[in-house]
Amino acid sequence: MKTIADDNNSPELNHRRIWQVVSQIPEGKVASYGQVAELAGLPRAARLVGNVLKKLPPDTKLPWHRVINSQGKISFPYNSPGYKRQKALLESEGITLLNDKVVMKYYRWQL
């Protein structure tokens, strides 16, 4: 018999929570992995957010590219295909990178 706690902590539900938070990041804004985790009710599970995004299907409508690390940098190896793709997506919605970093002061998503 599944307990309520089990249901509320199932991998599937965690994924759904994260997905839900990411979907709310407005165009032209960014959030850190840690921020997404916290808003998803999973404080300190920043790494989980990355692991979940990693599994997204290539054709997802989720704005995964608006999630970057706490330093304002893209968490793909520098100039890797993923890096370039994310950078292009960010710039396409008006987010400028200075020295390979998003200036969080300007672009951080605030509720």
Place this chain on the structure above:
DNA sequence: GTTTTGACTAACT
């Protein structure tokens, strides 16, 4: 069960 892994972070050099 235990161990390893990672699209992370804050705190130290």
Place this chain on the structure above:
DNA sequence: AAGTTAGCCAAAA
């Protein structure tokens, strides 16, 4: 400012 370290925690192996 840039590199290192230790902590983090859910998933997968």
